[in-house]
Amino acid sequence: MIARMYIPILLMIVLSDLYIDIHYLRRKLHLGGWKRLLWWLPCIGMVGYTVGLASVQNFVPDNLTWIEVYLILLGIFVVPKAMFTVCSVMGLGICRLTHRRDNWGNLIGFFLGILLILMFVYSVTFGVRRLTVKRIDLYVEELPKAFEGYRIVHFSDAHVGMFEGDKADLLKRDIDSINAQRADLVAFTGDLQNMQPSELYPFMDVLSSIKAPDGVYSVLGNHDYSQYINADAAIKAANEKEIIARQRQFGWQLLLNEHVVVRRGQDSIVVVGTENDGRAPFPQRADYVKAMRGVGKKAFVIMLQHDPSAWDRHVLPLTSARLTLSGHTHAGQVSLLGFRPTRFSYTQDYGLYEQAGSYLYVTAGLGGVVPFRFGASAELVVITLHRLESSKKL
Numbered sequence: 001m002i003a004r005m006y007i008p009i010l011l012m013i014v015l016s017d018l019y020i021d022i023h024y025l026r027r028k029l030h031l032g033g034w035k036r037l038l039w040w041l042p043c044i045g046m047v048g049y050t051v052g053l054a055s056v057q058n059f060v061p062d063n064l065t066w067i068e069v070y071l072i073l074l075g076i077f078v079v080p081k082a083m084f085t086v087c088s089v090m091g092l093g094i095c096r097l098t099h100r101r102d103n104w105g106n107l108i109g110f111f112l113g114i115l116l117i118l119m120f121v122y123s124v125t126f127g128v129r130r131l132t133v134k135r136i137d138l139y140v141e142e143l144p145k146a147f148e149g150y151r152i153v154h155f156s157d158a159h160v161g162m163f164e165g166d167k168a169d170l171l172k173r174d175i176d177s178i179n180a181q182r183a184d185l186v187a188f189t190g191d192l193q194n195m196q197p198s199e200l201y202p203f204m205d206v207l208s209s210i211k212a213p214d215g216v217y218s219v220l221g222n223h224d225y226s227q228y229i230n231a232d233a234a235i236k237a238a239n240e241k242e243i244i245a246r247q248r249q250f251g252w253q254l255l256l257n258e259h260v261v262v263r264r265g266q267d268s269i270v271v272v273g274t275e276n277d278g279r280a281p282f283p284q285r286a287d288y289v290k291a292m293r294g295v296g297k298k299a300f301v302i303m304l305q306h307d308p309s310a311w312d313r314h315v316l317p318l319t320s321a322r323l324t325l326s327g328h329t330h331a332g333q334v335s336l337l338g339f340r341p342t343r344f345s346y347t348q349d350y351g352l353y354e355q356a357g358s359y360l361y362v363t364a365g366l367g368g369v370v371p372f373r374f375g376a377s378a379e380l381v382v383i384t385l386h387r388l389e390s391s392k393k394l
Contacts, residue, residue, distance in 0.1 A: 001369065006054040010047060016081040017043040032164060059195055059228035060369055064161060071370060075120035080113030087112060117159065123374040130377040131174060139320050139388040141357050142300055144267030147385055154381040155326025157191040157365025161199035167371065174366050175206050181382050185214040189327045190221025190276065190306030194195060194369050195228045197242040208250045214262050216252040221275040221306035221328060222282040257287040259295055269300045277310035286310065288318040308348045308362045314321040316358060324360045331364035335375035
């Protein structure tokens with residue numbers, strides 16, 4: 001994880017301290033060498049910490065405490081200094097252009113830095129513990145009569161490794177909330193683990209407790225494969241077999257490019273599940289032809305696919321899915337005044353989308369590799385299906 005972006009992080013750490021050292025410690029405060037050395041010691045420590053994490057061969061360390069502590073230090077000390085530096089440099093440039101002496105960028109940067117610290121502290125304490133139950137009434141064409149009012153609970157991106165230690169109660173709360181909705185069907189759209197199936201062991205009973213009259217259906221996400229660990233092929237293959245076996249052990253019906261028919265009397269709907277269909281570097285293992293084989297052209301299809309980018313690329317062109325459920329983006333885990341960083345990478349990154357009578361819902365998910373959320377709370381989605389009457393079409 002850190003290895004993918006350690007150079008920008010190192011530049012942020014070093015350049016911020018270098019700017020403050022040159023412009024303030026030496027020029028304004030006239031601090032001596034040993035006092036400035038004290039200033040640089042935390043920077044040197046963060047550089048070492050960053051290099052150490054970047055050298056970890058797995059996506060994140062097996063003990064997530066190392067990454068959590070690192071991000072706390074980054075959020076409280078490094079990012080606010082970087083914000084101050086950016087504002088100060090901009091203010092300095094304005095001063096030189098306008099021939100003014102007062103650099104208002106310093107004051108703005110100071111208060112923005114304080115604001116970032118407060119936002120970060122909220123994100124890793126209260127923000128990560130929030131759960132939203134979102135309810136959607138969806139009016140769709142061709143819904144069979146017997147499925148009027150059909151209720152689906154959609155959840156995704158559990159990343160159960162995040163819930164170790166003092167956060168274990170959060171996963172229990174989330175599962176209790178799923179069962180409390182009394183839905184007809186529960187759909188899970190991938191990323192059950194962070195890196196390996198052993199993360200599931202403390203939560204086997206909790207995950208097995210999810211129940212619904214028409215079943216619990218799931219698909220694999222990018223983290224459910226073995227690309228995030230450095231191991232030989234045999235271990236990776238064993239891990240992938242285990243994550244599949246564990247989900248079936250929970251009583252979930254894991255769909256690997258296949259479908260099931262859910263019946264109500266003479267009517268039916270089809271739940272299709274495809275393996276992860278991601279853009280590089282994420283796995284691309286979906287087989288829509290196989291998954292849709294035997295599904296009638298007039299069937300009402302609900303598609304489970306972890307990656308929402310597949311909706312435009314493959315789901316709409318290759319299938320007759322009326323409703324697609326996805327996760328993967330976590331809604332960026334940060335949303336400020338509606339701005340989410342994932343909007344740069346995904347056309348459909350969070351919420352409900354419609355195209356030619358077909359719908360996609362992308363959920364913010366439950367967990368994440370990193371326990372951090374601001375303005376993008378963990379969520380469960382309760383979707384109630386309704387028949388689109390002719391009067392509503394006009």
